[in-house]
Amino acid sequence: MTFDPMTIRSLFPALNQRINNRPVCLFDGPGGSQVPQSVLNAMSHYLGHFNSNLGGVFFSSIETSTLMATARHAAQTLVNAPSINNMIFGANMTTLTFQLSRAISRDWQKGDEVIVTALDHYSNVSSWQQAAEDKGATVHQVRINQTTCDLDYEHFNALLTPRTKLVAVTYASNVTGSLIDVQRIITAAHAVGAKVYVDAVHYAPHRLIDVQALDCDFLVCSAYKFFGPHLGIAYIAPQWIQSLRPYKVEPAPNNGPARFETGTQNFESLAGFIAAVDYLAAYSRTLDTQALSLRQHLSRSFDAYQTYEQTLSHYFINKLHRYNNVQLFGLPHEQHRTPTFAIRINGIQPADVAIALGKQNICVWHGHFYAQGLCEQLNLIDNGGVIRIGCMHYNTFNEIDTLFEALNCYLTLK
Numbered sequence: 001m002t003f004d005p006m007t008i009r010s011l012f013p014a015l016n017q018r019i020n021n022r023p024v025c026l027f028d029g030p031g032g033s034q035v036p037q038s039v040l041n042a043m044s045h046y047l048g049h050f051n052s053n054l055g056g057v058f059f060s061s062i063e064t065s066t067l068m069a070t071a072r073h074a075a076q077t078l079v080n081a082p083s084i085n086n087m088i089f090g091a092n093m094t095t096l097t098f099q100l101s102r103a104i105s106r107d108w109q110k111g112d113e114v115i116v117t118a119l120d121h122y123s124n125v126s127s128w129q130q131a132a133e134d135k136g137a138t139v140h141q142v143r144i145n146q147t148t149c150d151l152d153y154e155h156f157n158a159l160l161t162p163r164t165k166l167v168a169v170t171y172a173s174n175v176t177g178s179l180i181d182v183q184r185i186i187t188a189a190h191a192v193g194a195k196v197y198v199d200a201v202h203y204a205p206h207r208l209i210d211v212q213a214l215d216c217d218f219l220v221c222s223a224y225k226f227f228g229p230h231l232g233i234a235y236i237a238p239q240w241i242q243s244l245r246p247y248k249v250e251p252a253p254n255n256g257p258a259r260f261e262t263g264t265q266n267f268e269s270l271a272g273f274i275a276a277v278d279y280l281a282a283y284s285r286t287l288d289t290q291a292l293s294l295r296q297h298l299s300r301s302f303d304a305y306q307t308y309e310q311t312l313s314h315y316f317i318n319k320l321h322r323y324n325n326v327q328l329f330g331l332p333h334e335q336h337r338t339p340t341f342a343i344r345i346n347g348i349q350p351a352d353v354a355i356a357l358g359k360q361n362i363c364v365w366h367g368h369f370y371a372q373g374l375c376e377q378l379n380l381i382d383n384g385g386v387i388r389i390g391c392m393h394y395n396t397f398n399e400i401d402t403l404f405e406a407l408n409c410y411l412t413l414k
Contacts, residue, residue, distance in 0.1 A: 003283070003308040008394050011036040011279070015394060019361050025399045028363040030174055030340050030390035032224050033205060035276070039228055042275035047268040054265075064267055071270040072257070074277040075233050077294045079200075079219060080210040082238055088260045089270065090232040093201050093222045094123035099262070100218065100234065101131040103246040104166065104195065110136035113163045115194075117142040118373030119151055119180070120170045124199040125373065128168050137165065144377055149176040149330040149342075157188065164194040171203035171219075175371045175388060176330030177340035179203070186216055195240075201225055205392060206309060206338040208302040211235050228276030229269040236260070305393040312391045312400065313339045319404050323411040329378065329386060339391035344380075345410045350387045353410060360406050364389050 009015045014034040017024060026034060046067065052060035054068065072084035081087055090096040105128075108114075114132045116125045118141055125141075132139045140159040143152040151169075160167070167189040172179050186196045195217040200209055205226040211219050217240060223231040236244070236257075246260045253259050277298075284292065284300035292300070313334035320328055320343070329342040345353060350366035357364055367385040368375040375381040389403070404411075 003304045003393075005308065005394055005396050008283070009396075011038070012394060013037055013040070022361050024361045024363065025402050026363050027389045027391065027395065027399070027403065028365055029205070029392040029395075030202060030225075030388060031365050031369075033227050033392055034394070035227055035229070035272070036279050038279055039272045039275045043229060043268045043272040046271035051267070067267060067270055067274075068265070071274055074274045074294075075235075078204075078209065078277050078280075078298065079221075079233075079235050080212050080295065081235050082212060085256050086211075086235055086238060086241055088234045088236065088257045089265055090234065090261065091266070092224075092230060092232040093199065093220045093234075094127075094232075096220055096232040096234045097123050097127045097197075097199075098130075099247070099260070100197075100220075100236075101127040103244045103260075104197070104218075105131035105135055105137075106245055108132065108135035108137045108165055111163060112137040112165045113159075113161060114139045115142060115156070115159050115164055115167045115189075116140075117151055117156075117169055118144050118377050119149070119173050119178070120168065120199060120371065120373065121174050121201065122370045122372050124168045124170060124197070128166065128197075141373060144374060146378065149173060149178045149374070151180055151185075153181070153184065156185065160188055160192055160194070162192050164189065164192055166195045166197060168197045169199070171198055171200040171209075172206070172338055173330070173371065173374070174202040174340070175369050175374055175386065176342045177202075177338040177390075178330050179207075179336045179338065182216070183214060186214060190215070202338065202340070207306060208298055211237075223269070223273045223276055226276060227279055229266075229272035231266060231269040231273050233273075234260075308393055309339045309391060310334045312395060312397070313337065315397055316341060316389070316391070316400050319400065322413055324414040325410075325412040339395075341389045342386040343389065344384075344386055345407075348410055349384045351384060353387050353407070357403075357406055362403055362406055364403075 012034050050060040050063040052064045072087045075087035076084045114128050129139050142156045145152050169185050171182050189196045198216045198219040200219050200221045204221040217237045219235040221233050281297035284297035325346040327344050331337045354366035365388040
């Protein structure tokens with residue numbers, strides 16, 4: 001059965017609206033995806049019928065406790081964690097990372113070292129820089145390979161020493177879409193006794209995560225990037241879930257994942273998150289009547305999403321190659337990347353292009369997207385950054401055609 005994006009699109013209210021009597025083309029997915037109606041329904045239903053806190057003996061609190069357990073199971077299944085107790089929730093990935101950095105760095109000392117990368121969103125850089133500064137540790141930053149916009153792995157190897165306490169690395173660039181060989185990073189880091197903290201925010205909508213196969217120590221992602229609400233999700237490996245000492249309110253639980261979750265959780269977002277994971281698995285359920293597990297349905301669905309997104313990437317890049325006044329940053333083919341493209345048109349500021357497209361309801365981003373190291377190394381940080389065009393599995397070839405028709409006034413054929 002061939003993947004049909006039109007069937008998928010019918011599930012998303014935002015994709016079928018008209019603004020100023022014109023359709024919309026949403027290429028802004030890397031900044032936050034749209035959500036299916038099922039996610040909206042789940043959030044509204046919980047908030048309208050069961051809004052309560054944990055720990056009560058009445059129906060709505062009991063329902064909330066069940067919701068919390070179901071959300072942990074959904075998170076465990078999504079990333080293939082060993083247990084629901086390895087999964088924690090928070091406001092967003094950035095907040096979770098700053099919070100976890102406090103606990104992870106508690107025992108760092110002067111002379112310890114931390115490695116971050118120039119490819120990362122700075123939520124996975126600034127948090128570790130500030131934690132290291134507090135402890136007198138030294139931070140090293142891995143350069144990028146400017147041709148591929150991948151990491152310079154040889155530079156990483158040169159920075160890695162027995163003094164390295166932690167390596168923070170992205171799974172995929174939120175600007176160029178480049179997929180990173182995180183397994184290589186983890187294997188090398190563990191060989192010197194360093195922990196690895198993986199930012200999977202951009203990776204999660206496009207590829208299925210398996211933390212056990214990776215053997216990472218920590219992994220974080222955000223539900224609003226994979227068709228859910230604003231919610232941060234973190235995986236903590238079994239050896240750290242109890243041994244780390246998080247900053248918490250004294251009477252809060254001392255055991256399990258709740259010891260990391262400060263304050264009242266966003267239960268309506270947890271309801272939406274559960275629905276988003278169900279949505280991600282739903283495509284597989286349309287293929288046949290096999291009695292498969294949620295993880296198996298997720299795997300089959302992601303295989304279909306990945307295959308389709310690669311055809312979108314191939315189509316986009318082939319069209320882009322027709323022009324001689326546009327630069328693509330990153331891989332010039334559909335392999336080893338997500339369908340996220342960073343471009344600049346010679347002599348034109350990215351903001352001007354984004355504004356012109358926005359007036360036509362074609363939504364793209366412009367700027368540096370908090371990937372400060374990448375844009376500094378490419379000499380883009382003070383030059384307007386790039387135009388970022390991101391496809392999700394709900395985007396279509398026709399939308400790409402519409403985009404290029406709108407860009408024709410800026411582009412010059414070879």
